[in-house]
Amino acid sequence: MTSLRSVFASATAIVTFSLTVPTVSWAEQPIPVVATFSILGDMVERIGGEHIALTTLVGPDGDTHVYQPTPKAARSVAEADVLFMNGLEFEGWLERLAEAASFNGAMVVATNGIVPIAFEEHEDEHEEHDEHEEHEEHDDHDDHEEHDEHEEHDEHAGHDHGTFDPHAWQSLDNAVIYANNIAAGLAQADPANASAYYINRAVFVDQIVALKSDVDAMMGALPADKRTVVTPHDAFGYFAAAYDLTFEAPQGMSTESEVSAADVAALITQIRRDSISAVFIESITDNRMMEQIANETGATIGGTLYSDALSGETGPASTYLDMIRHNATTLSDALGS
Amino acid sequence: MIWDLVVAPFADFGFMRRALLGCIAVSVGATPVGVFLILRHMSLTGDAMAHAILPGAAIGYLVSGLSLGAMTVGGLIAGMIVALASGFVARVTSLREDASLAAFYLISLALGVLIVSTHGNNIDLMHVLFGTVLALDNTALILLCSFASLSVLVLAVLFRPLVLECADPQFLRSVSKLSGVTHFTFLALVVMNLVGGFHALGTLMAVGIMILPGAAARFWAESIGGLIAAAALVAMLSSLIGLLLSFHYSLPSGPAIILVAGVGYGLSLIFGPVGGAIAQNLPRRNFET
Numbered sequence: 326m327t328s329l330r331s332v333f334a335s336a337t338a339i340v341t342f343s344l345t346v347p348t349v350s351w352a353e354q355p356i357p358v359v360a361t362f363s364i365l366g367d368m369v370e371r372i373g374g375e376h377i378a379l380t381t382l383v384g385p386d387g388d389t390h391v392y393q394p395t396p397k398a399a400r401s402v403a404e405a406d407v408l409f410m411n412g413l414e415f416e417g418w419l420e421r422l423a424e425a426a427s428f429n430g431a432m433v434v435a436t437n438g439i440v441p442i443a444f445e446e447h448e449d450e451h452e453e454h455d456e457h458e459e460h461e462e463h464d465d466h467d468d469h470e471e472h473d474e475h476e477e478h479d480e481h482a483g484h485d486h487g488t489f490d491p492h493a494w495q496s497l498d499n500a501v502i503y504a505n506n507i508a509a510g511l512a513q514a515d516p517a518n519a520s521a522y523y524i525n526r527a528v529f530v531d532q533i534v535a536l537k538s539d540v541d542a543m544m545g546a547l548p549a550d551k552r553t554v555v556t557p558h559d560a561f562g563y564f565a566a567a568y569d570l571t572f573e574a575p576q577g578m579s580t581e582s583e584v585s586a587a588d589v590a591a592l593i594t595q596i597r598r599d600s601i602s603a604v605f606i607e608s609i610t611d612n613r614m615m616e617q618i619a620n621e622t623g624a625t626i627g628g629t630l631y632s633d634a635l636s637g638e639t640g641p642a643s644t645y646l647d648m649i650r651h652n653a654t655t656l657s658d659a660l661g662s
Numbered sequence: 663m664i665w666d667l668v669v670a671p672f673a674d675f676g677f678m679r680r681a682l683l684g685c686i687a688v689s690v691g692a693t694p695v696g697v698f699l700i701l702r703h704m705s706l707t708g709d710a711m712a713h714a715i716l717p718g719a720a721i722g723y724l725v726s727g728l729s730l731g732a733m734t735v736g737g738l739i740a741g742m743i744v745a746l747a748s749g750f751v752a753r754v755t756s757l758r759e760d761a762s763l764a765a766f767y768l769i770s771l772a773l774g775v776l777i778v779s780t781h782g783n784n785i786d787l788m789h790v791l792f793g794t795v796l797a798l799d800n801t802a803l804i805l806l807c808s809f810a811s812l813s814v815l816v817l818a819v820l821f822r823p824l825v826l827e828c829a830d831p832q833f834l835r836s837v838s839k840l841s842g843v844t845h846f847t848f849l850a851l852v853v854m855n856l857v858g859g860f861h862a863l864g865t866l867m868a869v870g871i872m873i874l875p876g877a878a879a880r881f882w883a884e885s886i887g888g889l890i891a892a893a894a895l896v897a898m899l900s901s902l903i904g905l906l907l908s909f910h911y912s913l914p915s916g917p918a919i920i921l922v923a924g925v926g927y928g929l930s931l932i933f934g935p936v937g938g939a940i941a942q943n944l945p946r947r948n949f950e951t
Contacts, residue, residue, distance in 0.1 A: 583914035586905060589796050590675050614797040621676045 356515050359405040361416045362389045363635040364494050365435055365503070367645045369409050372507045372525045376518045380405070385637045386608055389415060394422045402426040407514045409507060412436040415491035433510030435503045441489035442562045492632065496563035497537040497649060504529050536646055543657040544568035551660040555596060555604040555624070557615050560632035564652070575614060584614065596622040603627030603659040608636060627659030671909045678905060681795045684806050684862045685901030685919065688871055691810030692855040693893040694817050696876035697886070698848065701828040705877070707760075708869045710767040711849075712856050714744035717774030719860070724777065730801050734857055741853030744770050749846060795862050795905075795915050802861050809858035813851050820844055825886055863916045870920035871897055878927040881934020896926050 355378040360366035366381030373379060380401040383389045402408060403426040410416050412434035423432070493499045508526035512519035545568075552570045554561070559574040573595060575588045596604070596618070604619050605627045606612040619626050630652050631642040642648035672678045699708055718740025722732035744766045751766075752759035798806070817824075823844040826834045835841045852872075859868025879892035904919030932939045 583916070584794065584796060585912045585914050585918075586671070586678060586681070586796055586908040587910065587912035589677055590671070590909060593675060593677070613799060614794065617677055617680075617797045617799060620799075 356406045356511075357401075357404050358407040358409065358511070358514075359401050360409040361411060361419060362633070363387065364633075364645050364648065365409055365411055367635060368435075368500070368503055368529070369507050369511075371529050371645075372504060372522055373511055374521065374525050376515060376521060377511065383634065385635045385640070385643070387634050389633055390417075392416075392418060394418055398422065399426040402428050406430045407510055408432045409510065410434055411491055411493070413441055413489045413491035413493065431510060431514050433506055435506050436491070436493045436499070437502075437506050439493050439499045439502050441493065442566055443489055490559070490562040492560045493563055494645070495561050495632070495649075496567045497533050497540065498567065499563060500533050500645065500649075501530050504533070532646055536650060540568075540649065540653040543653050543661075544570070547657065547660055551602070553595075553599055553601050554656060554660070555592065555601060555615075555618070556630060556632070557607045557612065558632070560607070561630070570656075575618070589614070589618065593618060593622055596624055605630045605655070605659070607632050608634060608640075608642075625659075628655040630655060667910070668906060671906060677796055677798075678909065680798045680803060681905055681915065682902065684795055684798045684803055685871075685905065686898055687803075687806040687810040688855075688859050688862050688868070689875070689894055689897030689901060691806075691813040692859055692868070692872040693875045693879075693897045694890045695813065695848075695851050695855050696872035696874075697879060697889045697893050698817075698824055698828065699852065699873065700876045700880065701886070701889075705873055707763065707849075708852060708856065708872050710763055711741055711744070711852050712860070712869045713774075714767040714770040715741045715853065715856055715860065717770055717777055719857075720774050720777045730805060730861065734805065734861070737857040737860065738853060740770060741857065742850060745849035745853060746846065749842075749849065753842070795919070798862065806858050806862055809854055813855055816847065816851055820847060824848060828886075863919065867916040867920050870923060871900075874920065874923040874927050875900065878923070878930040878934075881930040881936050881938045884936055896923065896930075900926055 355376055357380070358369060358373065358377045359380045359382060360369045361381075362383040363381055363385050366379060369377070370379050382394070382398050382401070383392045399422060402422055405428065407430055408419075408423065408428060410419055410432065413436050422428075494503060504526050508522045511522045515522075547570075554565075554570055554572050556572055556574050559572060561570075561572045564570070565572045573592055575584045575592050595601070601622075602624055603626070604615055604622075604624050606615045606629050608629055608631050616626065618624070631648045635644065635648055636642040642651045672682060696708065699705055715737040718736035718738070719733045720736070721740075722729070722734070722736025725736075726732040744763070748759060748763035748766045751757055751762040755762075823834060823838065823840060827841065827844060831841070834844070855872060856868050859871060862868070863871060875893040875896035876889070878896045879889045882892040883889045900923035901919050904922040905915060907913055907922065908915035908918045930938065935941050
């Protein structure tokens with residue numbers, strides 16, 4: 326079923342592409358750019374402002390892990406001048422899509438230059454860094470064999486990511502790097518408006534820094550014995566590392582893997598042992614499992630965290646900054662009391 | 663030792679007890695239906711029906727979110743439409759029922775994929791539709807148990823005509839006008855058990871727990887009652903062992919259960935006393951002079 330659909334998508338994409346003349350960017354016309362998912366899209370929108378025409382492939386409340394590209398998406402990619410992606414194998418489907426759509430613009434990897442966290446939390450930090458440097462020497466999109474070699478390191482069965490946790494945007498420090506990469510990418514594709522992009526970047530970074538001091542205060546105030554958080558899937562590694570929290574998840578890193586009874590049992594045992602009082606649900610996942618775990622352990626549902634996607638316009642996390650603020654407030658309310 | 667291996671997981675964890683109860687309900691409800699499917703040479707109908715259910719469940723989800731009721735009703739309606747439509751076509755045209763069922767379930771499946779794909783951006787629908795046995799809440803359990811009870815009751819009422827139809831469908835058709843009613847009620851049971859099963863195990867797994875134990879039972883018993891008892895026993899044992907494997911060896915529970923049933927089928931194939939590979943090829947004593 327899946328392969329048929331992707332064949333169809335590619336076929337349509339080829340037809341679409343052959344009918345479409347790649348647009349050339351003019352200074353007075355917004356340049357067409359594509360961002361892979363809503364959080365990245367929000368950042369690109371902020372920095373690009375009125376100079377770009379943005380298409381976001383996976384919209385609010387969408388799950389990027391399991392996204393299946395449509396011909397419409399292929400068309401957007403084919404027409405785009407710049408394609409913004411998260412990298413770290415978050416968008417496993419993007420390479421095929423870009424190829425099918427004969428994308429020949431600039432590809433900007435937003436996580437370029439961050440220090441990625443490996444899947445195994447207990448690994449020596451220095452080693453992680455070295456491994457990362459090694460990766461950087463290769464093209465970001467062509468090192469699948471490399472990743473496969475490392476796959477044996479991780480113990481999370483069934484997920485389709487590489488060696489590193491891709492959810493890097495959960496750290497505000499990384500968001501600054503995202504902003505730098507986005508501004509640089511846009512400036513390169515559209516030099517006429519470069520100064521506007523850098524001004525927008527500076528404004529955005531100021532907002533990030535301001536938010537960071539708020540979040541720092543909230544997280545710093547959490548008592549030492551209330552720093553373990555249970556979520557459906559492991560999406561908060563960077564947030565956890567930044568604030569010395571421990572996140573536990575039955576589903577592992579990707580929303581695609583199926584849980585085993587052993588995982589659920591281990592989590593329940595831990596919740597009982599550490600008397601964890603609240604578990605959290607996520608906007609993009611099936612929350613029946615968390616509700617059952619809460620039921621069984623007597624923990625309360627502390628609230629909804631936004632991990633991989635923004636909420637809709639009316640939701641509490643419609644922009645990146647709102648999302649981080651909402652998550653921090655939710656955690657602080659549920660754990661601090 | 664045995665306590666730690668077998669009893670402790672269920673004693674310590676409520677979700678394991680729920681999973682086991684859900685599996686037993688599915689075993690009791692679905693396996694007799696599976697036995698009749700096999701006897702009536704309709705083993706693959708279960709698989710076709712599982713696919714036919716998909717668009718209904720998907721529409722139910724899109725209309726009212728992750729609601730057990732809406733997805734159940736949607737699945738039942740979609741399955742019944744396909745069953746009735748294919749039965750109707752088979753009775754009024756010259757097309758045979760298996761061909762018209764194939765046609766209708768493929769149409770239904772295509773519709774389901776279309777619905778899932780056009781709205782698939784929001785959340786992975788397939789993943790939502792495929793339940794997991796480890797996250798059964800009270801409503802899901804009540805639903806599973808009610809479906810199992812209803813299924814057993816209806817099957818008890820239908821038992822004689824169904825057996826007749828297995829043995830000689832032409833005869834039943836000639837002596838009773840109820841042959842059509844029997845057939846459609848039976849298909850309704852198939853749909854109902856599959857809808858129940860997909861809440862517990864996911865659609866494809868639901869077909870597995872329906873058919874595999876029945877196929878294994880073929881090698882252990884000859885009477886229909888014996889077949890049903892053996893099938894239900896195989897299904898329950900598979901559920902128990904599958905869950906324990908999932909608990910001790912960190913395996914996803916749905917596939918673990920079905921694979922254990924598959925191993926049960928393989929062993930029955932070889933060692934089963936009724937037509938198994940060994941029994942078939944051993945020289946029989948009663949032919950000795």
